[in-house]
Amino acid sequence: MAGEKKLVEEITPRDTDFARWYTDIVKKAELIEYSGVKGCMVIRPYGYAMWENIQRLLDGRFRDTGHENVYMPMFIPESLLNKEKEHVEGFAPEVAWVTRGGQEELTERLCVRPTSETLFCEHYANIIKSYRDLPKLYNQWCSVVRWEKTTRPFLRSREFLWQEGHTVHATAKEAVAETERMLDVYADFCAEDLNMPVIKGKKTESDKFAGAVATYCIEALMHDGKALQAGTTHYFGDGFAKAFDIKFTDKDNAIKYAHQTSWGVTTRLIGAIIMSHGDDSGLVVPPKIAPVQVVVIPVAQHKEGVLDKSREVEGRLKASGFRVKLDDSDNSAGWKFAEYEMKGVPLRLEIGPKDIEKNQCVVVRRDTGEKSPVSLDALDGSVTGLLDDLAKNIYEKSLENIKARTYTCGSVDEMNAALSKNGDGFIRAMWCGDAECEDEVKEKTGAGSRCIPFEQESVSDKCVCCGKKAETLIYWGKAY
C-alpha cells in the first residue's frame, strides 16, 4: 500500500515539553488515534504490531514456565465482584456498568471486568478438588476497563490490553515463589526484549493491590526522571480462597484453602518504551519488538538495477528471519529517512548505484545515527550484530539515566534540594515503615514511595521523615 506523500511534521523537542513530545510521537509514529470515547484509543497497525510482538515473546516465557491460556467472560455480576471485601472497595469506584441487555433492564447489573480475580476464583472453586489438581497456572490475554478520570494514550486509558496470570497453589510457600518467579520473568523480559532496566521490589502496605497480602513490582525510570510501574505480581495468601471457597483435599486427607497469586503487564509497556528510548527524531523501538527491524531504502531508485538489488536484499533478509520493509514509494529519500526515524526502525539500509558497484550497502543505526558500509556478502551477520549493538546501547543509556538520576538522601529537605537541583528521579531514602511518614514525604516532595527494593542497603539508620529508627530502604519518586 503506497502511503500518501506527506511531510514528516516536526515534533516538539523532548526537553522543551516532555508531555507534548510524548503525545506528538504516539500520533505521528501512527501508534494510536483517539476515538469518540474519552480514554479509549484505536491502536493502529504499527502500534498493534508492537503489542503483538510483546505478546508473542511474553507468551513464550509464560509457556516455558508451565502456564496455560484461558478466556474468562468480560462481565462480572455485581454480587460476584462484592465477594471479596477489599477487592470490591478498590475496584468498584472505577468500573463501567452494563445495566441493559437487548430490550431489557438487567435484574443485576454487570461490570465490565477491571481485572478478573473474581471470575477466576469462581471457576477455580468449581474445578479444584484435590492436591492433584494443583498448581493451576492460568493466564489470560484480554482487554479490561477502568473508568479513569485523567487519561493518556497507553499510560492511563479507560480500556487497555493486558495479560493477567492467575495461579493457585497448595501452600503459601509455593504461591510466594510463583509471585517472585513471575516478577523475574517480567524483569528479564524488560531487560532483554525491551532493553529497559528495572528495579525489583515490594510495594508498601498503602500501595498494595486491592485484596493482596503483598504486591511486588518492577519500576522503570523514564527519560524525564519520572518513574513508571511496568508490571506487578500479587500474593493473595488464602484470602480470596476463603471468600470464594476454593478448597482441596491435601495428601494428608485434610481439607485446606488454596493459596493464590495474580500478575499482569499492559499496553502501558508501549508508553514506557517511548519514554525510555525515544528522542527528538521520534521513536527508537527495541529490535526484539520492532514491527520493522530493517527498512530498505533505494537511493536514486529510478537508476537501472537499484530497485532490483533492493528487492533482492529485502528478500534475502526476510528469508533469514528479519522483519524487513522495502519502501519503493515515490517519496524522496529524505522524506523516507525522517519517516522511519519517527517510527523508530532500528536499522536503515540504503542502496544506491555506487553501493551496487561496490557490492555493498550503507547501514544507518537509529540510536546513534552511525553509518557503516556493509558488504552484501556479509549482510546477515552485520545486521544481526548491529541490532544487538543497538539493543545493548539503548539498554546502557537507560541504565545510565537511572544512575544519573538516582539520589540518596537523608532528609526531606535533602530530597527537595536534590529534586530541584537535578530534576526528577529516584530517591533512595530510609523509612520507618509508618504510613503517615510515607504520606508526609509525598506531600512535601511530590515523590511517592515506588518500592522497597529487593536489594537493600542501609544508607542511614533514621527515617527520612520522622527521624525515628529506620526499617527499610525505599525508592521514592514522582510517577506516571
Place this chain on the structure above:
Amino acid sequence: MAGEKKLVEEITPRDTDFARWYTDIVKKAELIEYSGVKGCMVIRPYGYAMWENIQRLLDGRFRDTGHENVYMPMFIPESLLNKEKEHVEGFAPEVAWVTRGGQEELTERLCVRPTSETLFCEHYANIIKSYRDLPKLYNQWCSVVRWEKTTRPFLRSREFLWQEGHTVHATAKEAVAETERMLDVYADFCAEDLNMPVIKGKKTESDKFAGAVATYCIEALMHDGKALQAGTTHYFGDGFAKAFDIKFTDKDNAIKYAHQTSWGVTTRLIGAIIMSHGDDSGLVVPPKIAPVQVVVIPVAQHKEGVLDKSREVEGRLKASGFRVKLDDSDNSAGWKFAEYEMKGVPLRLEIGPKDIEKNQCVVVRRDTGEKSPVSLDALDGSVTGLLDDLAKNIYEKSLENIKARTYTCGSVDEMNAALSKNGDGFIRAMWCGDAECEDEVKEKTGAGSRCIPFEQESVSDKCVCCGKKAETLIYWGKAY
C-alpha cells in the same frame, strides 16, 4: 500437573440425543465451563488452545493476503451506532448498554461492540484522504457481545471471540473481489485446516447483514443434518462511506466515496468441528488445530525402561515440531485411552516392554481406532503420514455426509417428504426470488434458505413454492 484420577463418564450417544451429546462433549472434553452470566462461558485451556491454533492459522492466511491487525475500542457511543440506518436497526435490539462509568451516570450511553463497522468507519474517515491511502486492509481479533435470548456454548453465546476484517477500496469492483477472495480464504481454511467441506454462496436479501449490499457465506453440514453458517463476508458498496463521510481524492482529482467490505468467523467454528467430526467416544480434533496431536501412553509403566523410552519418544516428536503430550500419571492405561479419545487427540502412541524389545510402538488412530505397529526408526514419517490420513478421512466422511444428506426437490411436498424420510439435510430447490416464497417454504418445512450457491444448476424451471418461473437454485435447510 497431575490430573485427579477420575472416571471418564459416559456421554449421551450421538444418535440418541444430538443436543445432549454436544453439551456432554463441551463439558467432558473440558472445552468450557458455564459462568454466572447466562450465555458467557469460560473457555478452558483445551478449548482455548483450539481457538489459538485457529487464530494462528487464519492470521497467517490474512497476512499472506496483505492484511494488518489493529485494535478498536470495545465501546460504541449510541450516536455513532445510529449513523447507518439499516445497521443500527439490525443490531440495536441485541446490544448490551453501559450507562454508568465510575461514580457517574454517562451523558450518552455506550454499547459494548456487537461488531465494529461504525468504529472502523469513524477511523477510516479520519485517515483516508487520497487514492494512495487505499486499499486499507485491516483485521481485528477481539470479543463481541450480542444479547441473544437462547444460548448454547460456542454456537450462540452472548459474548464470543472472533475476527472481523474491515477493508476500504477505491472501486466497487475491488471491494467485491475482496469479498470473494476472503470467502475463498475461509473455505480453504475450513477444508484444509478444519477438514470440513463447505458450500460457498450468497445470502438472500432477507438474510443479509444489516447495512450490506450483499452477504456471502460458507455453509457446513453437521452430522445431524443441520446446516451451520461457518463464516460470512459482506460487500457494503458505498453505503457506510456515505453515512460516515469516507471520501478520497482519486487519480483524476475527483473526490469519491470509498467502497467497503467486512468479514468474520467466530469461536462457533469450534462448535462446527465438534458436530462435524465427533462420535460416541467424544471429540475428533483436526490435526492442524489439535492442542495435542499425539499422546504418548506408557504401558506397564512401572517396568524398567518404559518411562525412559516414552520420554525419549516424546522428546523426539516434540523436536520434530509435533504437539505431543506424555501422560505418565498413575491413572490406568484404560482410563487414559478413554480420556484422550474424549478429547479427540488424533493419535495415541502406546509403548510397553514388548514394543521396546522390538524397537517399535503401537499407534492408534482416533478416527478409525486402527492400530499399527510403527518402527521407532521411522516414527516421524509414520506420524506425519497417519495425521495426514486422518485429516483426509474426516474430510471425506464430512463430504459423504453432505452427499448423503443433500436432497433435490421440485415442490414443498417433496421437501417435506425428503426431510421426514431421510432426516435433516440440505435441500436443493429452485426459487423465484420472491421473499414471500422464501418465508412460506420456511414456514411449511422448517427449512430456511441457506444460500444461493456459486455453483448454479437448473434442477427445474419452476419455483419450488409458487410454481412461477424460477430464478435461481437455492440450498435450504434447518440451521444452527
